[in-house]
Amino acid sequence: MDTNVIGVDMGGTKILSAVVDAEGQILATAKMPTQAKDETSIVIDRISDCIKEAFQKSDVSADTIRAIGIGAPGPLDPETGVVIFAPNLGWKDVPLKTELEARIGIPTFVDNDVNVGTLGEHTYGAGRGVQNIVGIFVGTGIGGGIIMNGELFHGASKTAGEIGHIIVQEGGPKCGCGNRGCLEALASRTAMTKGLQNAIIKKGKKSVITKLTDGDLQQIRSGTLAKALRNKDKLTQKIFKKTTKYLGVGIGSIVNFLNPEMIVLGGGVVEALDEGFIKKIRKAAKKYALPDTLKGVQIVRAQLGDDAGVLGAAALARQRLNSG
């Protein structure tokens, strides 16, 4: 019998869902705006509708849908499926799993979006067949997921993978978490944006970024940075040199400490850039990792792109269903 699952990518602005077969093929998708300002129960109704829409668009029969997987933002409990805190949704202690199971009647599994992204790469993307993987996602912040022996590793407090908050430069720039010198404070898009704003506004440096954002430096997106690099913008190049260096420091530390088989790099910043960026990160990591340690470690780009969320969530559904 066919066994399908539905993967849901629950974001602050949109909800994506997909019916995914046993081979990881997407059979149908649906998309809805999150409208996070609505009451929680209405947002959950919308997730439910989005799931049903993807199912209806697919040609599969209801009894082939074995489970639903959801990648959601924020700290959450993967066992109970409660979203503990998601600032971009305005959620606190939302029992997402049980609410959806009540609406749909199919076993539902929830995990954090970066964990789900890492699991997706392990199951269907760059890390197929690789048992020990660290996923690093560079965007507004820097998030991560850890696959150990083929399964997501959650840790004692279910918070494993907070790669953005390893400290690479004690006493360095202030991080959103309150500490100083976290990887996220040095190499996220937020750090790059701050660096650009500082150089352009306070130091009066010239940059194509000013033109690309029509002078609104709050509007620096990953695509803006990529365009500036393609334009060989000196200031952006300088900022990226720092980013690649600190990503190298962070990856070097992780490689020395955990020695995983693979580091998968993804997220908005990585997706907007070409393979040259990965090459530079690899080179930087080589400087900071012990030579023998780095030998067995692949540093690669995530492969799933826009489908990462739904495919990862589908992988989650399948893995959790099988592990009981």
Add this chain to the structure above:
Amino acid sequence: MDTNVIGVDMGGTKILSAVVDAEGQILATAKMPTQAKDETSIVIDRISDCIKEAFQKSDVSADTIRAIGIGAPGPLDPETGVVIFAPNLGWKDVPLKTELEARIGIPTFVDNDVNVGTLGEHTYGAGRGVQNIVGIFVGTGIGGGIIMNGELFHGASKTAGEIGHIIVQEGGPKCGCGNRGCLEALASRTAMTKGLQNAIIKKGKKSVITKLTDGDLQQIRSGTLAKALRNKDKLTQKIFKKTTKYLGVGIGSIVNFLNPEMIVLGGGVVEALDEGFIKKIRKAAKKYALPDTLKGVQIVRAQLGDDAGVLGAAALARQRLNSG
């Protein structure tokens, strides 16, 4: 039937062996000088003699000895049991496992001394019943071992656990590995000794360390540091403040990244000091770890002391025998 194993702690200056029963009780021990300058085959004969001596001192019959475990220094391959490089033994590519099996005829398992130390704490010490542990051993250098799901985690290049070489202060002091700002360069006994030498010799600072070492500042041992602290020596206190801070940064990073259930602290420096040192490290780690992340993580002192090596090696023998 009784099942016993023999654990061997193979160091640069001495070889310790112990017959250990199924409950982790040491039934008999033996000790020999390593005399590492001798030819490799002679040193291995000596290990074999040390194993036999412990066995003869015990009252157990030969057929109850199921396996031999050895903790050895340096990078080594835990599968083949080849010691790849051990500078303090002058060894390169020594097939320790096969050489000992040829001499004794009992399955022999080899792992790195810090891995074995961590496994010992997991099996018989501070980490009994805890499935995910990071061991951190502070001595001349800083070494570490990782237990994931109850078993030693070796990683892609069999080098997992190089905690001394996570970078906590990019651009910081030079490390023996060639990089800058590694944890080992900031918080090992070597780093403390350098700090003391620099302050006393170059800056003319007063310290009880001068008297404790009869003016030979090459002779600063962990015990010397402990004595100086008990004497409330200002300079040593200052140096230790830095040590605890950077151990806190390193542990904070590990807790944020891996979120293990337990961090076990051991090694010469930790053993020489009292619980107050652990408390200070805990406090420092609290500053650098994310609050939610640290909640589930115990930071404790290693319990096995002088027996750590042989008991860890015994645990290795038993675990490897059982895992086939």
